[in-house]
Each structure stands twice: as C-alpha cells, then as structure tokens.
Amino acid sequence: MDEQTPSERLRDNATEIASLLVTGFWLAALLTGQSWWLGALIVGYVVVVPIVSLLFGDSETERDWWDDLWDSNVVVGTTDEMDDEPDEVSETPLETLRRRYAAGELTDEQFERKLERLLETETLEDAEERVARERLREREL
Structure with a gap:
C-alpha cells in the first residue's frame, strides 16, 4: 500500500x-x-x-461520477404504461461497478471509493427498488 x-x-x-x-x-x-x-x-x-x-478536487472522480450518472447501463429499465411489466431490466449500479472492476476499468482505489459513495447514497427508496428488482429476477428464473 x-x-x-x-x-x-x-x-x-x-x-x-x-x-x-x-x-x-x-x-x-x-x-x-x-x-x-x-x-x-x-x-x-x-x-x-x-x-x-x-x-x-479529484477531477478523475468527478469525471467517473458524471460518466456513471449518464451511462445508459446504470439506468433502471422503463415500464410500459399499459402494463406493469418492465420492458428492460438493466444492471444495478452495484452490478455495473463490479463488472467494470472485473474488466479492469477501475483501479482498487477507484472501486473502493465508488463503492463507499454508492453505499452512502443509497436511500430507503433505492433499497426497496433494488429488492423489488431482485424479487422480479428470481421470479423470472
């Protein structure tokens, strides 16, 4: 270290x-x-x-934050107004972070910083939404 x-x-x-x-x-x-x-x-x-x-400030962290914010992979799938079934279920921010780390796009320090920020900013609504998505995925399997 x-x-x-x-x-x-x-x-x-x-x-x-x-x-x-x-x-x-x-x-x-x-x-x-x-x-x-x-x-x-x-x-x-x-x-x-x-x-x-x-x-x-750390310009690399700011750039990564903005990239993550606007990255289409982070956006949760939309819902059709006619039914309540999601048209697309994309990966969660945590899954995106893990995938980018595994692919070597992030250093250990960047991964840890982003993981801390993600865990700090998760609200109750975010947690409920994540649990609902996980249950939906389990039903599909």
Missing part, C-alpha cells in the same frame, strides 16, 4: 477539511453569540467549499 505524505493527504482531503473548518468557524460564532454566524455559514458553504473543491 502506498504511504502518502501529510501534504498529499491534505491535498486529497482538502474539500473535507475545508468543510470541517467552515463548520467549526460558523458553529463557534453561533455558540459565542456572534451575529454574523449565518453569513459565515452561507459564505462558507456557497463560496469557500466549492472553490476548494474546484481547486483541489
């Missing part, structure tokens, strides 16, 4: 660190009774954090 220097880790986590500092700054202002805490919150999250993300 590659050992990163503190400056490399700082650069890799600049957006997260900026978010933490902005949060600490406005929260300290709020708790000490400063009247400008709301302005600090708004400026911090609307200006400072996005600028830090643009300057130090």
